Amino acid sequence: MRYFAYxxxxxxxxxxxxxxxIYAELGKTIxxxxxxxxxxxxxxxxxxxxxxxxxxxKLSYAVEAPKWSILGGVLGVVYLxxxxxxxxxxxxxxxxxxxxxxxxxxxxVIEHYGWLGSKKTRINKEKIFAVISMIxxxxxxx
Amino acid sequence: xxxxxxxxxxxxxxxxxxxxxxxxxxxxxxxxxxxxxLTFITGSMFLAIFILFFGQGNVLGILEAPKxxxxxxxxxxxxxxxxxxxxxxxxxxxxxxxxxxxxxxxxxLIDHFGWFGSLVISFDLKxxxxxxxxxxxxxxxxxxxxxxSKESCA
Numbered sequence: 001m002r003y004f005a006y007x008x009x010x011x012x013x014x015x016x017x018x019x020x021x022i023y024a025e026l027g028k029t030i031x032x033x034x035x036x037x038x039x040x041x042x043x044x045x046x047x048x049x050x051x052x053x054x055x056x057x058k059l060s061y062a063v064e065a066p067k068w069s070i071l072g073g074v075l076g077v078v079y080l081x082x083x084x085x086x087x088x089x090x091x092x093x094x095x096x097x098x099x100x101x102x103x104x105x106x107x108x109v110i111e112h113y114g115w116l117g118s119k120k121t122r123i124n125k126e127k128i129f130a131v132i133s134m135i136x137x138x139x140x141x142x
Numbered sequence: 143x144x145x146x147x148x149x150x151x152x153x154x155x156x157x158x159x160x161x162x163x164x165x166x167x168x169x170x171x172x173x174x175x176x177x178x179x180l181t182f183i184t185g186s187m188f189l190a191i192f193i194l195f196f197g198q199g200n201v202l203g204i205l206e207a208p209k210x211x212x213x214x215x216x217x218x219x220x221x222x223x224x225x226x227x228x229x230x231x232x233x234x235x236x237x238x239x240x241x242x243x244x245x246x247x248x249x250x251l252i253d254h255f256g257w258f259g260s261l262v263i264s265f266d267l268k269x270x271x272x273x274x275x276x277x278x279x280x281x282x283x284x285x286x287x288x289x290x291s292k293e294s295c296a
Contacts, residue, residue: 005231006240006284012224013244015217020249021258022214026207031199037189038204042215043182043222050175057173062180069168072177073184075161076222077192082154086147098148100242102155107235110163117167118234126286130239133279140272141246 032084036077069117093142100138104131159238165222166229178223232287239283243276 019039027035051059062070079099086095108127114120161181169177193201204212221241228237250269256262 002232005228006236006280008224009228009232009237009240010244012221012228012237013241013246014248015220015224015244016241017245017248017252018258019214019217019221021252021260022211022217025259026211026214027199029207030201030203031197033189033193033197034199034201034203037186037193037197037201038212039215039218040182040186040189042212043219044179044186046216046219047175047179047182047223051179055173055175055179057169057171057176059172059176059179061172061176062168065168065171069164070180070184072161072165072168072181073186074188075157075164076181076185077188078157079154079161081192082150082157086151086154089147090144090151094148095151098151099155099158102152103159103238103242104155104235106156107159107162107238110159111234116160116163117170118163118229121233121287121290124286124289126282126289127235130235130279130282130286133275133282134239134242137246137272137275137279140268140275141250 033081036080036084040073040076097138097142101135104134159234162225162229162237163234165226166234169226170230174223174226177226178219181222182219236283236287239279243280246276247273 023035023039026038030038083095083099086098090098108123108131110116110118111121112123165177165181168180172180225237225241228240232240250265250273252258252260253263254265
């Protein structure tokens with residue numbers, strides 16, 4: 001079951017790459033913010049349908065949940081916007097490296113302290129090695 | 143200006159990992175599909191406001207865009223849904239590392255073949271070493287995670 005979750009995450013990343021390449025084309029014709037909006041808008045429709053047919057959870061929990069826990073959507077928008085703004089200044093390569101490093105270091109800090117309701121798991125040698133290897137890979141790709 | 147932009151982009155990465163942990167937490171009580179749905183709805187609302195004030199493109203261009211470009215929305219949805227599913231099982235860092243590796247591998251593939259009108263950058267020795275490092279990273283994160291879950295059980 002654990003293996004399976006790793007495969008899901010790998011798949012998620014591959015979807016993101018295809019998406020990015022295709023949206024780059026779409027962005028040229030309709031604009032980048034508009035492309036992001038299209039993505040979120042269509043995503044809402046797709047997930048709305050999935051929820052109607054397969055939703056087993058409790059959507060109404062969103063109303064009683066602590067407010068910080070429903071900020072996911074806004075954060076996604078901040079992420080997209082930061083990329084759209086910085087690519088013209090520093091290029092795609094440096095933008096991606098900076099995003100990924102920010103993401104990796106922050107994930108480690110979040111888990112170490114168990115912030116934002118995540119399960120608290122301490123940083124260990126292996127995790128630091130993993131992040132260093134990722135940074136090496138990024139340098140080699142660029 | 144350059145340095146400022148890089149810091150700004152680092153912030154982008156930070157918000158993305160914050161998003162995956164927040165969504166992981168919400169999904170435990172609200173459900174996976176429900177959490178993804180909410181993320182998309184609130185995201186569209188914010189972007190709608192953004193576009194009204196700062197949009198310079200043409201939203202209605204969507205109607206004339208080639209359909210294959212529009213199909214990317216299914217991929218975007220898949221990404222978020224799969225991330226929400228993986229975080230509660232293997233944690234934020236493992237989900238992000240595995241996700242980034244999937245992204246980079248497919249990115250190199252797209253570059254190599256020049257798919258979707260991208261610039262052709264062929265797969266060379268440097269990139270095969272990069273691939274090797276990613277495999278090493280995946281191995282370490284798997285091992286590191288196993289060790290910390292053992293420690294938390296003990």
